[in-house]
Amino acid sequence: MIIRVKELVKRYGDLQALDNLSFNVQKGEIFGLLGPNGSGKTTAINCILSLLKYDKGEIEVFGKPMSPDSYSSKRKIGVVMQEVAVFEVLTVRENIDYFCGLYVQDAERRKHLVQEAIEFTGLEGFENFVPKKLSGGLLRRLNIACGIAHKPELIFMDEPTVAVDPQSRHRILEGICELNRQGATIIYTSHYMEEVEQICSRIMILDHGKEIASGSKEALKAMIDLGEKNSFEVYDISDEQLMKLRNIPEVAEVSYRDNMLLIKSHKGSNILERLLSFFKQESLPFGRIYSEQPTLNDVFLEMTGRELRDKATGQGVQT
Amino acid sequence: MTVYKLSLKVMKSNIGPMTLFLGIFIGISLLAASSGGNTAEQLFTRSRVPIAFIAEESSPLVAGLRTEVEKIAEIQPYDDDSETLQEAIFYNRISHIIRIPSGFTRAFLSGEEAEVITYTGQSEGRAMYVDLAVENYLNTLRLYRIFTPDMPLEEMISHVHRDLEQSSEIRIYTDTAASESLTVDPRENYFNYMVFFNYQAYSLFAILILGISSNLLVFNSRLIRMRQVCSPLSSRKQSLQLFLANFAFALFCWMLMNGISLIFIPELLGTSRMYLLIANSFFLCFWASSISFFVAHLTKSRNAISAITNVIALGTSFLAGVFVPQYLLGSAVLRVASFTPTYWFVLANSQIAGAGGTVRSFSSLASQKDLLASFGIQIIFGLTFLAIALVLRKKQALAAA
Numbered sequence: 001m002i003i004r005v006k007e008l009v010k011r012y013g014d015l016q017a018l019d020n021l022s023f024n025v026q027k028g029e030i031f032g033l034l035g036p037n038g039s040g041k042t043t044a045i046n047c048i049l050s051l052l053k054y055d056k057g058e059i060e061v062f063g064k065p066m067s068p069d070s071y072s073s074k075r076k077i078g079v080v081m082q083e084v085a086v087f088e089v090l091t092v093r094e095n096i097d098y099f100c101g102l103y104v105q106d107a108e109r110r111k112h113l114v115q116e117a118i119e120f121t122g123l124e125g126f127e128n129f130v131p132k133k134l135s136g137g138l139l140r141r142l143n144i145a146c147g148i149a150h151k152p153e154l155i156f157m158d159e160p161t162v163a164v165d166p167q168s169r170h171r172i173l174e175g176i177c178e179l180n181r182q183g184a185t186i187i188y189t190s191h192y193m194e195e196v197e198q199i200c201s202r203i204m205i206l207d208h209g210k211e212i213a214s215g216s217k218e219a220l221k222a223m224i225d226l227g228e229k230n231s232f233e234v235y236d237i238s239d240e241q242l243m244k245l246r247n248i249p250e251v252a253e254v255s256y257r258d259n260m261l262l263i264k265s266h267k268g269s270n271i272l273e274r275l276l277s278f279f280k281q282e283s284l285p286f287g288r289i290y291s292e293q294p295t296l297n298d299v300f301l302e303m304t305g306r307e308l309r310d311k312a313t314g315q316g317v318q319t
Numbered sequence: 320m321t322v323y324k325l326s327l328k329v330m331k332s333n334i335g336p337m338t339l340f341l342g343i344f345i346g347i348s349l350l351a352a353s354s355g356g357n358t359a360e361q362l363f364t365r366s367r368v369p370i371a372f373i374a375e376e377s378s379p380l381v382a383g384l385r386t387e388v389e390k391i392a393e394i395q396p397y398d399d400d401s402e403t404l405q406e407a408i409f410y411n412r413i414s415h416i417i418r419i420p421s422g423f424t425r426a427f428l429s430g431e432e433a434e435v436i437t438y439t440g441q442s443e444g445r446a447m448y449v450d451l452a453v454e455n456y457l458n459t460l461r462l463y464r465i466f467t468p469d470m471p472l473e474e475m476i477s478h479v480h481r482d483l484e485q486s487s488e489i490r491i492y493t494d495t496a497a498s499e500s501l502t503v504d505p506r507e508n509y510f511n512y513m514v515f516f517n518y519q520a521y522s523l524f525a526i527l528i529l530g531i532s533s534n535l536l537v538f539n540s541r542l543i544r545m546r547q548v549c550s551p552l553s554s555r556k557q558s559l560q561l562f563l564a565n566f567a568f569a570l571f572c573w574m575l576m577n578g579i580s581l582i583f584i585p586e587l588l589g590t591s592r593m594y595l596l597i598a599n600s601f602f603l604c605f606w607a608s609s610i611s612f613f614v615a616h617l618t619k620s621r622n623a624i625s626a627i628t629n630v631i632a633l634g635t636s637f638l639a640g641v642f643v644p645q646y647l648l649g650s651a652v653l654r655v656a657s658f659t660p661t662y663w664f665v666l667a668n669s670q671i672a673g674a675g676g677t678v679r680s681f682s683s684l685a686s687q688k689d690l691l692a693s694f695g696i697q698i699i700f701g702l703t704f705l706a707i708a709l710v711l712r713k714k715q716a717l718a719a720a
Contacts, residue, residue, distance in 0.1 A: 049548075049549055050548075051545055051548060051549070068548070068554075069553070071551040071552075071553060072551070074549060074550060074551040075551040077549065079546065079549045081542060081545060081546065083542050084542070085540075085542030085543055085545065085546045087325070087329075087537060087543065088537070089328070089329055089332045089537060090325075090328070094328075098321060098325050099546065099550075101321035102321055102322075102547065102550035102551070102552050103550060103551060146546070147546075
């Protein structure tokens with residue numbers, strides 16, 4: 001076991017940021033912390049890294065209690081902050097070299113590691129650029145390179161893909177999986193459920209500092225009653241027809257908005273064929289059809305009654 | 320020494336503005352030192368007063384008097400014409416007329432009342448000086464007449480000339496720095512150097528606050544601090560490396576300032592107290608670095624740096640007697656100033672520069688003790704601020720998240 005967190009409590013005045021949070025992280029995992037803004041993801045990470053004092057609980061990293069003076073443990077940890085933390089006056093290579101130098105004293109080995117980190121994050125050709133000359137995506141990659149150049153065994157990644165272009169995001173996620181394949185254990189926080197689903201082997205959903213659920217994505221989805229979701233592009237449908245749809249036993253929920261008819265089914269039900277028969281029987285014309293499995297957002301919605309992501313902006317909310 | 324090296328690198332990136340500031344501050348110090356040359360001794364110089372000397376008779380006594388007066392006055396060649404003389408005195412071409420009436424020598428030697436007739440123009444003050452010389456001559460001659468009545472007149476006059484040649488040096492001794500600066504050995508004018516070194520309390524202090532604050536602003540960013548706290552390099556080691564790098568910058572500025580002072584004030588080289596002034600300047604370099612290191616941890620933005628520099632460097636300089644000599648400052652001000660290291664730096668400079676003329680010679684044990692106390696207090700200030708800065712840095716590192 002790499003990390004053991006037991007009954008962690010952190011309060012900011014009257015606000016309970018972490019409420020008896022407990023979890024373990026095994027060696028070789030990509031452990032995802034998923035939750036909306038203010039759910040306590042970053043607070044939990046900061047407590048584990050001893051950046052924050054906590055009110056109650058126990059934290060062990062590499063089998064030893066974690067404290068600000070746990071330098072032997074810190075040597076094996078890499079951190080990629082939510083915000084880009086680099087020196088504006090240094091070039092890309094100098095930044096990576098400096099942060100790597102805090103862990104690795106041997107100049108020759110460090111030179112090799114820096115070059116590897118540059119290649120790993122795809123920053124070749126930008127080595128002599130200062131940060132302000134880099135795009136947002138390249139800055140994020142530099143931020144990651146600074147955190148992982150010393151080849152840590154345990155890497156904390158706190159929302160590393162926020163405000164990143166799709167190309168850079170894809171590259172970053174690929175990189176994380178590659179780091180994991182090379183043996184690193186990764187703690188990954190995000191509000192992008194697709195990312196968490198894509199890369200994490202185990203996920204913990206947080207809300208208001210509490211664990212809502214944890215397990216593999218399949219296990220999480222199995223916890224809810226929701227089955228597949230079918231969407232039909234329909235331009236005209238009567239209330240009577242909607243009522244008939246709701247009366248189908250396998251249908252859990254029907255909603256119609258902006259010419260899109262969304263039909264959610266109960267777990268284990270495959271009703272697409274049945275629905276197509278219904279449309280034919282009712283002579284109801286339709287356009288495009290989408291069918292999808294439940295997402296982690298559905299898990300969160302069913303467990304908390306709230307959306308994981310901010311629908312108005314289409315953007316994930318930050319924690 | 321990763322942090323140390325990076326800190327020096329950041330310093331290098333600020334080298335342009337820092338060089339500009341350094342040049343300006345060194346220039347100010349040198350200007351101050353050159354304008355500080357008007358010491359008390361140079362302020363009061365003897366000038367020769369233009370007078371007319373009209374003798375209605377000729378005798379060795381009158382010739383002797385003329386010789387004596389000539390030592391302090393410029394005798395103008397005027398004839399005994401009352402109209403011309405009145406015009407000359409009216410238009411201030413002469414300040415004074417000395418008239419030796421006929422029969423003066425006989426009257427003086429016979430012990431009768433012998434009077435030198437004098438006319439004074441508007442410059443009565445200058446005339447008094449001439450009158451005093453006349454009186455000195457006659458009174459001294461009168462003494463010889465009384466006590467050595469058998470001595471020939473010519474011999475008496477030569478004795479009087481010799482006696483009046485004698486002069487006494489008058490020194491005023493008090494315990495204040497003021498008297499010390501007034502009684503500088505004219506062959507080694509430490510007053511100028513003292514002004515130059517005193518100005519370092521402003522110039523070096525200001526450049527260090529600017530440089531060190533700008534440097535630490537980069538390291539004190541919350542995100543950078545968080546990243547550094549996560550590293551296995553202890554907070555104490557990071558802080559010490561940072562201080563060492565900033566102290567290296569301070570030493571560079573200190574060496575540059577003192578090196579330039581030796582180029583522009585070459586007479587300082589090899590003087591007896593040069594080493595002490597430079598040692599005192601080194602202590603300034605130390606405590607100014609510590610205070611700047613401390614202040615840098617309270618500085619949040621680049622805009623605040625210049626404001627803080629002005630408040631601290633200028634404020635303490637005014638308070639502690641860098642621009643205005645300490646003897647002109649009130650005792651209440653000096654009491655407050657004694658809580659700043661600048662006061663002890665300026666005081667030590669005075670003790671070094673003016674010590675040669677004090678009652679307690681510099682070589683005396685008491686004077687050495689005073690100087691050592693001034694040095695010691697500066698070191699204590701430096702160590703205290705450094706300790707506070709290190710504690711503050713550790714607290715800030717832990718509060719980064």
